[in-house]
Amino acid sequence: MLSADALKRIDREIAKYPPDQKRSAVMAALAIAQDEMSWLSTETMDFVATYLDMPPIAVYEVATFYEMYNTEPIGRYKLTICTNLPCALQSASEAAEHLKRKLGIGFGETTPDRMFTLKQGECFGACGDAPVVLVNNKRMCSWMRPEAIDRLLVELAAEAGQ
Amino acid sequence: MNAPAEFLDYGADAIIMAGLNGRNWALDDYVARGGYEALKKILAGKIPPATVIAEVKKSALRGRGGAGFPTGLKWSFMPQQYAGEKYLVCNSDEGEPGTFKDRDIMRYNPHILIEGMAIAAYAMGCKRGYNYIHGEIWDTYERCEQALGQAYSAGLLGDNILGSGFSFHLYNHHGYGAYICGEETALLESLEGKKGLPRFKPPFPASFGLYGKPTTINNTETFAAVPWIIRHGGEAFLALGRPNNGGTKIFSVTGDVARPGNYEIKLGTPFAQLLDMAGGMRAGRKLKACIPGGSSMPVLPGEVMLSTDMDYDSIAKAGSMLGSGAVILMDDTRCMVRSLLRLSYFYFEESCGQCTPCREGTGWLWRVVDRIEHGKGRNGDLDLLLSVSDNIAGRTICALGDAAALPVKSFIKHFRDEFQYHIDHKQCLVPAYV
Ligand SMILES: Cc1cc2nc3c(=O)[nH]c(=O)nc-3n(C[C@H](O)[C@H](O)[C@H](O)COP(=O)(O)O)c2cc1C
Ligand code: SF4
Ligand code: FES
Numbered sequence A: 001m002l003s004a005d006a007l008k009r010i011d012r013e014i015a016k017y018p019p020d021q022k023r024s025a026v027m028a029a030l031a032i033a034q035d036e037m038s039w040l041s042t043e044t045m046d047f048v049a050t051y052l053d054m055p056p057i058a059v060y061e062v063a064t065f066y067e068m069y070n071t072e073p074i075g076r077y078k079l080t081i082c083t084n085l086p087c088a089l090q091s092a093s094e095a096a097e098h099l100k101r102k103l104g105i106g107f108g109e110t111t112p113d114r115m116f117t118l119k120q121g122e123c124f125g126a127c128g129d130a131p132v133v134l135v136n137n138k139r140m141c142s143w144m145r146p147e148a149i150d151r152l153l154v155e156l157a158a159e160a161g162q
Numbered sequence B: 001m002n003a004p005a006e007f008l009d010y011g012a013d014a015i016i017m018a019g020l021n022g023r024n025w026a027l028d029d030y031v032a033r034g035g036y037e038a039l040k041k042i043l044a045g046k047i048p049p050a051t052v053i054a055e056v057k058k059s060a061l062r063g064r065g066g067a068g069f070p071t072g073l074k075w076s077f078m079p080q081q082y083a084g085e086k087y088l089v090c091n092s093d094e095g096e097p098g099t100f101k102d103r104d105i106m107r108y109n110p111h112i113l114i115e116g117m118a119i120a121a122y123a124m125g126c127k128r129g130y131n132y133i134h135g136e137i138w139d140t141y142e143r144c145e146q147a148l149g150q151a152y153s154a155g156l157l158g159d160n161i162l163g164s165g166f167s168f169h170l171y172n173h174h175g176y177g178a179y180i181c182g183e184e185t186a187l188l189e190s191l192e193g194k195k196g197l198p199r200f201k202p203p204f205p206a207s208f209g210l211y212g213k214p215t216t217i218n219n220t221e222t223f224a225a226v227p228w229i230i231r232h233g234g235e236a237f238l239a240l241g242r243p244n245n246g247g248t249k250i251f252s253v254t255g256d257v258a259r260p261g262n263y264e265i266k267l268g269t270p271f272a273q274l275l276d277m278a279g280g281m282r283a284g285r286k287l288k289a290c291i292p293g294g295s296s297m298p299v300l301p302g303e304v305m306l307s308t309d310m311d312y313d314s315i316a317k318a319g320s321m322l323g324s325g326a327v328i329l330m331d332d333t334r335c336m337v338r339s340l341l342r343l344s345y346f347y348f349e350e351s352c353g354q355c356t357p358c359r360e361g362t363g364w365l366w367r368v369v370d371r372i373e374h375g376k377g378r379n380g381d382l383d384l385l386l387s388v389s390d391n392i393a394g395r396t397i398c399a400l401g402d403a404a405a406l407p408v409k410s411f412i413k414h415f416r417d418e419f420q421y422h423i424d425h426k427q428c429l430v431p432a433y434v
Helices: A004-014 A019-037 A042-051 A056-065 A092-103 A146-161 B027-032 B037-044 B049-059 B071-076 B101-108 B110-124 B138-153 B184-191 B220-232 B234-240 B271-277 B302-306 B312-318 B336-350 B356-373 B381-392 B400-425
Strands: A077-082 A116-121 A133-135 A139-141 B087-092 B128-133 B169-174 B215-219 B248-255 B261-266 B287-291 B326-331
Touching: A004 A019, A019 A042, A019 A056, A019 B169, A042 A056, A077 A092, A092 A116, A092 A146, A133 A146, A139 B138, B027 B110, B027 B138, B037 B110, B037 B220, B049 B071, B049 B110, B049 B220, B049 B234, B071 B110, B071 B215, B087 B110, B087 B184, B087 B220, B101 B110, B101 B138, B101 B220, B101 B248, B110 B128, B110 B138, B110 B169, B110 B215, B110 B220, B128 B138, B128 B184, B138 B169, B184 B215, B215 B220, B220 B234, B220 B248, B248 B271, B261 B271, B271 B302, B287 B302, B287 B400, B336 B356, B336 B400, B356 B381, B356 B400, B381 B400
Parallel strands: A077 A116, B087 B128, B087 B215, B128 B169, B248 B326
Antiparallel strands: A077 A133, A133 A139, B248 B261, B287 B326
16 A cells, blocks of 8 residues: 555664564654655555554554644645744744635635645744745745745646646 | 854854854764764763763753753663663654754754763663654754764764764654643653653653653753763853853744844843844834743743843743743734733643643633633633633643643733733734734
8 A cells, every 4th residue: 555665664664663662653654654645544544553563543543643644635735834923923924814815725724726735833843934834744944924935836836737 | 954144143152053054964074073072082981870970960951941950860860770771862842832942953963962862871871762853844854864874874873882882772753743742751652652642740751761661851952962061071061151050051032033043152141142142122122021931931021031141040030931942022012912812822722631621721711812812801801811820730740731821820910901901992902913
């Protein structure tokens, strides 16, 4: 179900923990699975459970506890913007409004063409760079004032078009 | 991931962040700055572990993660004669709103953390360690992976380090978006592959930690201070700061300042000097309020802050706490009700739900502040907020409950008029909120 490359990466994570503590790799394994599948279906989570010798329920618990796992289908690009107080004081509130206006959706929603999902985030530990936007969990974009947001949206739309 | 140069100006007193330009993070660069000399000195000299711990005690280094607990004392709680595995864990789950210093340490000077952890592992007899890194800073996680690879290749980690007979295996582990995993026992649960639910204490991690084994957890910046202490001596570190407040501290400055960023200063430096380093308040604005230690700590009025020094004891005397060293500044255009509303939402959202006072109380706090902000406040709401806060604080498994209650109590204490105005007039006293 996951590619050979993904399994190799999961094996590398498993090796970080004592042999009888394979389940410690579940967070990394779910992140790797999500990168490949875009979201975590029950099928994907069951696969991870079998791979790590864990009860499926224990995997579901982890996937639903941590914010960055997508437990529902999402758009091609998940954009998460931090709006916590330090960022809000450095114009993240305006950046968030700008994103909502440009995409025509609110927090927790996906554009009808399924290109973008918008989420409100809590502190990324990068407040000095506010406003900060995360693209699909992995790419952090700093100093995202409205012009920078416009450029990012154009860039992502172009990338998707290729 | 390289920041503009102004972000790399950590100040003239920096020791952890000294000489960094955003590119010189690799092993060779670190060694050229004198890196790994402390570890080599200990291993070559076969310095007894107890002597290393004594040196850290002398330095008066206090935990940089929030609680400010004396590091040497914490290390001495680890059972020395324990036969089984002991673990060392670094808390890099930096998620306290306003804090972004551990990210800079890890991306611009990752080897100082590795060296600090190796020394700590030697002092406490740990053979395995984990660095738990905040999930949102993925490129920093990747850099830490690279740095570990360099250290293993050079024989600075792994079996029989530099032929000394001492072995230490260190690994990176990433979080995936849960503030509560910054709490040390939630972090351990998370490392074990579970939901990050804080554990009851006692037992403390030194007796029952990761996989039930003796474990010591310190913050990234705490470990990063250790190589300097070993190279220059605990007394020299202490002398940089003040009695009981040794060394330098990295403060993350955010809010209405000209240059938000990280500044490493000697503990005891006047706040006004730190504010200067950050370029002062935004043009023409006055400091109205400051949260000096991350969003979980009490807010202080600007004028109180301006006459306070930046160390654990001075900030405590002024009525707040140094916490994680996140200095959040608000100018006279800011509405205190709205600011508190955002923080209250955060704690409501991040409560893990295990304890009734925290799960229910954080929801109450958020809803009541929300109705005050939106012109639906009732007389008696301020007393209600205070009573809910009192019913959370001290009655929960972990300190997130206190973290939710302290801001509320302090905002009302210092800015009660502003809250009352909202309730009486259904509008803001400071309409210029931007
Ligand atoms: C809700 C909560 C969040 C916390 N978040 C962090 C954090 O992000 N980083 C950190 O180092 N400590 C955090 N702490 C403090 C840790 O529990 C622990 O005290 C610290 O990691 C110990 O290291 P130190 O002694 O070196 O400071 C948090 C505590 C609580 C209650
Ligand atoms: S105080 Fe709150 S966050 Fe901490 S254990 Fe209890 S419910 Fe969870
Ligand atoms: S408050 Fe937004 S990144 Fe910290």
